[in-house]
Amino acid sequence: MSTMTIKLKIWRQKNSHDPGHFEDYKLDDVNEHMSFLEMLDVLNENLIKEGTDPVEFDYDCREGICGSCNLVINGRAHGPKHMTAVCQLHMREYNNGDTIVIEPPRAAAFPVIKDLVVDRSAFDRIIEAGGYVSVKTGAAPEANLIPVPQDTSNIAFDYATCIGCGACVAACPNSSASLFTGAKIAHLNSLPQGQPERDKRTIAMVNQMEKEGFGDCSNFAECEAVCPVGISIASIAEMRKDYVKAIF
Amino acid sequence: MPSFTEALQSQVGRKILTGLTGIFLVLFIIFHLGGNLAILGEPDAMNRYSMFLHDMGPLLWIARIGLLAVFVIHAWLGISIWLRKRKARPNNYAVYSSKGGPSKQGLSSRSMAFTGVVLLIFVIFHINTFALGETQTVMIDGQETHDIKSLVIDTFENSALYAFGYAFVMLLLGTHLGHGIWSAFTSLTLSNKKASAVVYTIGVLLAIVLAVGFLFIPLYIYFGGGCDAALINCN
Numbered sequence: 001m002s003t004m005t006i007k008l009k010i011w012r013q014k015n016s017h018d019p020g021h022f023e024d025y026k027l028d029d030v031n032e033h034m035s036f037l038e039m040l041d042v043l044n045e046n047l048i049k050e051g052t053d054p055v056e057f058d059y060d061c062r063e064g065i066c067g068s069c070n071l072v073i074n075g076r077a078h079g080p081k082h083m084t085a086v087c088q089l090h091m092r093e094y095n096n097g098d099t100i101v102i103e104p105p106r107a108a109a110f111p112v113i114k115d116l117v118v119d120r121s122a123f124d125r126i127i128e129a130g131g132y133v134s135v136k137t138g139a140a141p142e143a144n145l146i147p148v149p150q151d152t153s154n155i156a157f158d159y160a161t162c163i164g165c166g167a168c169v170a171a172c173p174n175s176s177a178s179l180f181t182g183a184k185i186a187h188l189n190s191l192p193q194g195q196p197e198r199d200k201r202t203i204a205m206v207n208q209m210e211k212e213g214f215g216d217c218s219n220f221a222e223c224e225a226v227c228p229v230g231i232s233i234a235s236i237a238e239m240r241k242d243y244v245k246a247i248f
Numbered sequence: 249m250p251s252f253t254e255a256l257q258s259q260v261g262r263k264i265l266t267g268l269t270g271i272f273l274v275l276f277i278i279f280h281l282g283g284n285l286a287i288l289g290e291p292d293a294m295n296r297y298s299m300f301l302h303d304m305g306p307l308l309w310i311a312r313i314g315l316l317a318v319f320v321i322h323a324w325l326g327i328s329i330w331l332r333k334r335k336a337r338p339n340n341y342a343v344y345s346s347k348g349g350p351s352k353q354g355l356s357s358r359s360m361a362f363t364g365v366v367l368l369i370f371v372i373f374h375i376n377t378f379a380l381g382e383t384q385t386v387m388i389d390g391q392e393t394h395d396i397k398s399l400v401i402d403t404f405e406n407s408a409l410y411a412f413g414y415a416f417v418m419l420l421l422g423t424h425l426g427h428g429i430w431s432a433f434t435s436l437t438l439s440n441k442k443a444s445a446v447v448y449t450i451g452v453l454l455a456i457v458l459a460v461g462f463l464f465i466p467l468y469i470y471f472g473g474g475c476d477a478a479l480i481n482c483n
């Protein structure tokens with residue numbers, strides 16, 4: 001098993017008012033089988049032992065399903081690999097002596113809370129604006145009461161895989177949230193259950209996205225390239241179509 | 249529900265309007281290039297073309313005003329999208345790079361606002377030179393008309409600055425359209441997952457054809473072409 005020395009340049013920021021700065025670190029004996037986040041765990045253990053503040057970063061599941069992790073590594077959201085969240089990234093992607101620059105997602109709508117942790121509640125507010133289906137709660141309904149064609153269900157599922165990580169915003173040169181919002185709209189609008197609130201949902205979510213201060217979409221498609229689950233920009237087209245249908 | 253005008257100002261509305269005005273401008277410049285290429289035709293082809301336009305009378309004015317409106321709306325939207333993007337990311341990344349793959353990020357897409365603003369300045373200058381420039385009159389079919397061809401040839405023949413300056417701006421036009429044509433189709437949801445690569449390639453090819461078509465003419469004249477016109481005094 002080979003080990004390597006990795007140099008790190010990590011964004012440190014005490015709180016949202018602090019202007020922030022880069023701090024250099026060096027880690028010896030990085031194991032190639034470590035995940036990227038495990039490498040940061042090792043760094044933090046060292047920092048704690050030294051009596052310094054560990055680097056704050058977001059994670060939860062560490063298996064690519066929760067959408068908590070969202071680091072920008074050497075200028076790429078979620079690191080160098082396609083269809084991979086940072087938590088699924090391994091140190092074997094790097095070589096001995098590499099310098100790795102780690103920054104938080106940068107967007108006015110995602111203010112830094114501390115170090116690499118940003119506040120993504122703007123996404124929650126977009127969901128609250130219309131990313132749901134209103135139902136009378138009570139006993140669970142019979143699953144086959146509303147037939148959904150297989151094709152439709154496949155399409156809806158593809159869009160539903162969005163984990164809300166915000167990498168699309170982080171990577172977009174305009175900090176647009178169109179991929180996220182498009183995926184959520186396209187998911188619910190493609191299902192029969194989503195039809196009654198379709199127009200209202202589309203308008204409300206598009207408006208909220210704007211209100212939160214995300215930029216416009218310029219069709220860079222960078223979002224699709226960094227999305228850990230491969231949401232296609234076709235979702236943005238669905239959002240645009242449904243918006244126009246809702247107006248007329 | 250938002251009103252129609254509110255909808256036009258939403259992110260989706262702005263994008264569709266940018267795309268529509270962009271496509272319209274592309275259609276216009278295709279038409280414009282057709283007119284320019286008349287300089288390669290019969291000696292009086294270009295002046296005949298100019299006469300044909302002037303004979304349209306009020307229709308020409310409607311077209312001009314419409315075109316101006318589309319141009320202004322497009323430029324305004326483009327600049328406002330750029331201003332908003334600056335607000336949306338006040339602190340830039342220290343290191344940033346594209347992840348490639350499906351990404352269409354590159355020189356063309358990243359420079360839309362820059363190439364656009366250059367085009368805006370260029371168009372003002374261009375109208376001043378050719379549409380408002382002083383022309384001689386010539387007779388065609390017994391009718392007096394502007395000798396626009398002489399103005400064009402005089403302008404490019406004697407000035408490397410004009411000839412190469414125009415050619416350079418036309419390269420920027422090509423750069424604008426390299427991303428622009430694909431982007432407009434995508435904004436108008438006329439492209440999809442399967443068609444995307446084809447639409448992108450066609451967009452780039454059309455951008456190259458248009459840029460080369462436009463930059464060819466000033467260089468052709470500068471290097472002595474277009475001189476054997478019967479209507480023009482060549483030295």
Ligand code: HEM
Pocket residue numbers: 217218219263264266267268269270271273274277322323324325326327329330360361363364365366367368424425427428429431432433435436
């Ligand atoms: C001959 C003139 C022009 C043509 C043919 C043209 C064409 C286009 C096309 C086809 C698009 C794609 C639209 C879309 O993304 O939906 C576009 C986008 C754009 N244009 Fe132009 N354009 C011209 C002049 C200008 C001018 C004068 C400006 C600004 C001053 C400008 C700024 C922009 C910007 C910033 C975009 C990108 C919009 C975005 O980020 O989404 N363009 N243009």
Ligand code: SF4
Pocket residue numbers: 161162163164165166167168169179180183223226227228229230231
């Ligand atoms: S669309 Fe992709 S990149 Fe954007 S939030 Fe969803 S999973 Fe993350």
Ligand code: FES
Pocket residue numbers: 058059060061062063064065066067068069085086087088163
């Ligand atoms: S930690 Fe859950 S997706 Fe990365």
